[in-house]
Amino acid sequence: MVISIKDVAKRAGVSAGTVSNVFSGNRAVKSDLVERVRRAATDLGYQPDRAASQLRAGKARIVAALVPDLNNPFFTSLIASIEARVRGEGYDIIVASSHGDAEEETRRLAALLGWRPAGVVIIPCNDDFSSRELLMGSGIPFVVADRVPSYFEGDAVTVDxxxxxxxxxxxxxxxxxxxxxxxxxxxxxxxxxxxxxxxxxxxxxxxxxxxxxxxxxxxxxxxxxxxxxxxxxxxxxxxxxxxxxxxxxxxxxxxxxxxxxxxxxxxxxxxxxxxxxxxxxxxxxxxxxPVEEIGRTIWNRLRGHLDDEGEPPARERLLCELxxxxxxxxxxxxxxxxx
Amino acid sequence: MVISIKDVAKRAGVSAGTVSNVFSGNRAVKSDLVERVRRAATDLGYQPDRAASQLRAGKARIVAALVPDLNNPFFTSLIASIEARVRGEGYDIIVASSHGDAEEETRRLAALLGWRPAGVVIIPCNDDFSSRELLMGSGIPFVVADRVPSYFEGDAVTVDxxxxxxxxxxxxxxxxxxxxxxxxxxxxxxxxxxxxxxxxxxxxxxxxxxxxxxxxxxxxxxxxxxxxxxxxxxxxxxxxxxxxxxxxxxxxxxxxxxxxxxxxxxxxxxxxxxxxxxxxxxxxxxxxxPVEEIGRTIWNRLRGHLDDEGEPPARERLLCELxxxxxxxxxxxxxxxxx
DNA sequence: CGTTTTTCGTAAATCGTTTTACAGAACTGG
DNA sequence: CCAGTTCTGTAAAACGATTTACGAAAAACG
Missing domain, CATH: 3.40.50.2300 (Response regulator)
Structure with a gap:
């Protein structure tokens, strides 16, 4: 039922590797082959399997957002703002709510980390930020937003x-x-x-x-x-x-x-x-x-760590407006x- | 850096298959081995890779939600309500916004389908519902909410x-x-x-x-x-x-x-x-x-199709309250x- | 023209899981 | 006690993509 890269390869008369290169742009492919592959793909309605892609490539185009409450419009507007940033770059957003409970926060975070996301945005439900260890141990870049404990030294963005x-x-x-x-x-x-x-x-x-x-x-x-x-x-x-x-x-x-x-x-x-x-x-x-700006800043911070440029962590403080x-x-x- | 099932297997002195069975509960494992595996897993901080899991198993514990606007509190409260339902069953939610644009809707949907989600919840941005074909062609169960074109015959939940x-x-x-x-x-x-x-x-x-x-x-x-x-x-x-x-x-x-x-x-x-x-x-x-109830109904509808029980499509209409x-x-x- | 370098396609290995095939051990019932 | 059945473990295949290794063809160069 679902089309794989091999089906496209067969129809275009090329190897799977070539199809991959056409889509990822990872290596050059002669234009006539590109044409054939493109056509075969659209004919069949091919959409690469992202799980497979991410498994092999080791990098996920996915960012996880964990907030205390999805009914709070401040949190969702933040998510909306982040979504608007990342969509252009092919990332998807996976959301979860800790429902204001610290233990649930850790549980949900563990589940989210199972996706091996490129980055995590988290608004802790309290200053204990007990999910911190799990997060840091994962080695995945993350940004803490809105509720940032005073002792926290990693990437964070809040208002002033x-x-x-x-x-x-x-x-x-x-x-x-x-x-x-x-x-x-x-x-x-x-x-x-x-x-x-x-x-x-x-x-x-x-x-x-x-x-x-x-x-x-x-x-x-x-x-x-x-x-x-x-x-x-x-x-x-x-x-x-x-x-x-x-x-x-x-x-x-x-x-x-x-x-x-x-x-x-x-x-x-x-x-x-x-x-x-x-x-x-x-x-x-x-x-x-400044919700829009907060979202933008979060994404900038996160992106600084994605392409393994070892950017140092920073604490951003944006100004509110009366x-x-x-x-x-x-x-x-x-x-x-x-x- | 990141722990795989083999690391756990080695530490527990068992095979990878056994570790898998312990976590998935797919086949029985003797209690002493379960014990050893569990211990090894927590010692190492093992979290199964969901991309790998879903690739092999073919089924994803993920539901995709596509709405016209993440800044509209009605839409986000619907997502919140769905999230509250699915979290207990180990599903995660991936969200996207079509920003009220039909072409973007199709583009975003295509991207979401790349995750091979277990189900899709969509609020189309208009009655043309031009992403319909793509969705139906994918064979993935889906539910249309809120804005349901009159001609649509699949699963849908709205208010009356x-x-x-x-x-x-x-x-x-x-x-x-x-x-x-x-x-x-x-x-x-x-x-x-x-x-x-x-x-x-x-x-x-x-x-x-x-x-x-x-x-x-x-x-x-x-x-x-x-x-x-x-x-x-x-x-x-x-x-x-x-x-x-x-x-x-x-x-x-x-x-x-x-x-x-x-x-x-x-x-x-x-x-x-x-x-x-x-x-x-x-x-x-x-x-x-009745936002809560809408969310619950959507999830019920979706779940009816997950365990390949061929439930017939239905049009649910919930009552509003003055x-x-x-x-x-x-x-x-x-x-x-x-x- | 011969040699070196570059370009570009293919086959096969690989990612981390789940699942299958198989086999030894442990039961069962007569 | 033996044949048949059920348990429960392991090794290896498989999922669908990306990436590596390799080689043939093309291009570049003197």
Whole structure:
């Protein structure tokens, strides 16, 4: 049923090796033979078997991506961005989700490594990054993205999280806010801690009280629940900063539930930038991660290791962009004099 | 560097075939040998090479997914749902995007078929489904999802789009709306036409004028632009129905831009159900597609063909669910007497 | 023109598994 | 205890591509 290289060779009246050379371009083949082979291949609908190809050649045109959650649009947009890069070069992407579980992460990674991919892109589910050893032991080039533990020394690309936090805080401070709430997913994550750090630095410098920190977890439901109970008690804060996209939703949902109006009662700063953010009312001010660029950078890093050019590992930090829309404004009740 | 089955065999003092049998469970192996092999394998960190395995065995534990856009959360949530199903059975998922282009769809499909996957899940980028021939010729089981051309007779799973349209229209008619606008991505898509059909049927039955149809394209920017220019002219319509998630955003964005308030001036019915829809104000009434169930059904369909049980092809149609929130209400200016 | 070099095709080896063919050991039942 | 059957191990073939070794033809050179 399925056509092999030998069928093509027979029909074109050449050897299998020649057919291989025509397709791989590995060695020159006279033009009339190329013609014959090409024709035979399209006639038969030949498509090289990639498993066989990779087994013999030892190199796979496949990159594995392992993320904590395929329902999180940030992760999938990253995958989309990587896919857009690699497709032109004949690579395919194999994806897996660790579902936020460290052991599953290791299991899935082991399975992915069975494909002997050319490279691996991984977003660990926590800072332990317990699958690290397995990954390093495999000798396969890999890039850690988004959640990079501080001790990690290999290739990694993230945004400049401290700066992201700083930009968010500075914008709100400039508007006159003094009482901050930070909605973080989990303080166990290095990127989240860095974003907090950036915010704290700005507030400290201005002599403002340090922000109230709320850990909202990694999905929408727990986020909006925890923020909801918080908001019902608290009256002072006027500036809310989300540190992940789910935190953004949580803040919004509980603000509405509590009857607080945005931006009149409170200002909210979202994280990541999605279409819905400028479709809703008020359109959301947010810190935008340069997803396209992150994907491009990951691929560049990976490719540097593919053609066994021994490129040294590097830590790339890309800048976020503050996009100001209407969910942030000057605090109305600035006169509670909280200092 | 990388450990092969022979290394394990040597260390365990057995033959390669025995190691294979231990891992595949294909033939019984005495327990003491199993023990020795297992130990040797973990000592060496052995992971079977899946390319070699699949080459010899002829069957791949891999399923290929080809979608029009990896940035569309509906498509990625479908992939997430499928991933959740197959991971337990040792399958991996390889993804690709056709970027909405029919020729690219065929090209990407050809590349994916090179992996000789156990099955293919495809969401065609249009009703021509020009990659169909290639797919059928390959002899690999496949399931078409979401966008299924009317003439297609193979395995397919979608929602009941006519019913979805009906549910949306009935809800709004019950609230008292008479003038409808439907924001459709493209009338070239069968699923969109069916949703329209469902809406039209309800309106016709009630003796209401047929809805104004606006094709908004497949991304957010063109959607909000076309709807914006429309809304500035039109005053009569009070009920807006979106037929895709981007259309939902387009309606919302242009309503805000035009200064129309939801649900006081107009009611809006969204499509698909995402977290942001209940985080925003007003929370959106929407037609929810059962993504989890769609994924499960796709996998069931596919699996029916894997173990060469010659299951006959089937067309599955799952029901959508109307989730009523606050973006729909009775029309204020019901007295324009439009009949 | 003779010699050396280059070009380009073929046959066969090879990658790491699974599977087949075979054989000795261990059961079975009478 | 013996013939027949079942277990369970090994050696070698096989999957479909790439790559190597080799040789014939062509090209280059003095």
């Amino acid at each position: 999280n401290v700066d992201a936090g700083r930009q968010a805080a500075e914008h709100l401070v400039a508007l006159g806010h003094a009482r901050f709430v930070v909605a973080a997913s989990s303080m166990k994550l290095q990127n989240i801690r860095e974003r907090c750090e950036g915010i704290a630095a700005v507030l400290a410098k201005q002599g403002l009280p340090s922000p109230t920190l709320i850990e909202v977890g990694l999905d929408f439901d727990t986020a909006s629940e925890r923020l909801g109970t918080f908001m019902e008690g608290e009256q002072q804060a006027t500036a809310f900063i989300a540190l992940t996209n789910f935190a953004t939703l949580g803040i919004l949902a509980s603000a509405h539930k509590t009857g607080l109006s945005v931006p009149d009662d409170i200002s909210v700063m979202g994280f990541d930038d999605y279409s819905w953010m400028h479709a809703v009312k008020p359109p959301l001010t947010a810190i935008r991660q 996009v100001v829309r209407a969910s942030t404004g000057a605090p109305k009740t600035a006169g509670v004099s909280s200092a | 789009n006519v019913d979805a349209g009906r549910q949306a229209a009935e809800h709004l008619v019950a609230l008292g709306h008479a003038r409808f606008v439907v924001a459709a991505s493209s009338m070239k898509l069968q699923n969109i036409r069916e949703r329209c059909e469902g809406i039209a049927a309800v309106l016709a039955k009630q003796g209401l004028p047929s809805p104004t149809l606006i094709e908004v394209g497949l991304d957010f920017d063109t959607a909000s632009e076309r709807l914006g220019t429309f809304m500035e002219g039109e005053q009569q319509a009070t009920a807006f129905i979106a037929l895709t998630n981007f259309a939902t955003l387009g309606i919302l964005a242009s309503a805000h831009k035009t200064g129309l308030s939801v649900p006081d001036d107009i009611s809006v019915m969204g499509f698909d159900d995402y977290s942001w829809m209940h985080a925003v104000k007003p929370p959106l009434t929407a037609i929810r597609q 989730v009523v929130r606050a973006s729909t209400g009775a029309p204020k200016t019901a007295g324009v007497s439009s009949a």
